[in-house]
Amino acid sequence: MKMEANIKPNRLFAPQLVGLVSSIDKNGRPNVATLAWITSVSADPPLVSIAVGSTRYTHGCIIHSKEFVLNLPTIDILKEVQLAGSISGRDVDKFKETGLTPVSSIALKTPGVEQCAAHLECKVIDMKEAGDHTLFIGKVVATVCNVEAIRDGVLDISRIKPIMHLGGTLFTTAGEIVDSKNY
Ligand SMILES: Cc1cc2nc3c(=O)[nH]c(=O)nc-3n(C[C@H](O)[C@H](O)[C@H](O)COP(=O)(O)O)c2cc1C
Numbered sequence: 362m363k364m365e366a367n368i369k370p371n372r373l374f375a376p377q378l379v380g381l382v383s384s385i386d387k388n389g390r391p392n393v394a395t396l397a398w399i400t401s402v403s404a405d406p407p408l409v410s411i412a413v414g415s416t417r418y419t420h421g422c423i424i425h426s427k428e429f430v431l432n433l434p435t436i437d438i439l440k441e442v443q444l445a446g447s448i449s450g451r452d453v454d455k456f457k458e459t460g461l462t463p464v465s466s467i468a469l470k471t472p473g474v475e476q477c478a479a480h481l482e483c484k485v486i487d488m489k490e491a492g493d494h495t496l497f498i499g500k501v502v503a504t505v506c507n508v509e510a511i512r513d514g515v516l517d518i519s520r521i522k523p524i525m526h527l528g529g530t531l532f533t534t535a536g537e538i539v540d541s542k543n544y
Contacts, residue, residue, distance in 0.1 A: 376525030384422035395446030407501040412494040418450040432477035479506035
């Protein structure tokens with residue numbers, strides 16, 4: 362039996378892969394924030410979209426610098442990910458506060474997050490207000506990842522356990538790999 366659901370719609374389209382988005386403010390100071398509303402939107406050219414609330418410090422940083430790094434955190438840094446998503450770079454140095462380390466990017470001034478398994482360096486090519494968030498469309502200009510993160514052209518989830526958000530303080534991670542050819 363189904364009934365009209367009394368739940369936030371985004372919580373039914375879950376779990377959502379979690380990213381750490383790094384950015385720089387107008388003084389070049391780096392910041393990092395946790396985002397779950399992220400997705401690829403084009404393969405050629407490679408484009409990603411991130412939804413950033415207009416109240417976030419990250420929002421102003423990206424509007425000013427027109428770039429961001431989408432970093433892939435793993436379950437071993439869940440505490441840091443939760444913290445980066447609970448405090449604002451407007452008030453504190455979040456790299457210092459979380460213990461996460463900035464690492465130089467190849468193509469951007471914005472650093473990536475050392476502890477993450479992969480980094481997509483993105484230049485903003487478009488943005489669109491969507492309710493209380495802004496969709497930033499980023500063109501991926503460089504891609505960096507741990508060599509052991511990839512097997513057979515996909516993420517090796519036996520080694521790299523991504524973080525996925527269910528809602529609130531609840532998360533999960535990837536389990537088995539299922540090949541639709543054998544299902
Ligand atoms: C698991 C998780 C997912 C989140 N996803 C988003 C998101 O997709 N978009 C967003 O604007 N904020 C999201 N947030 C909230 C921001 O990370 C949070 O407001 C953060 O403090 C913003 O930091 P800033 O002010 O330094 O930019 C999420 C938080 C958590 C814990």
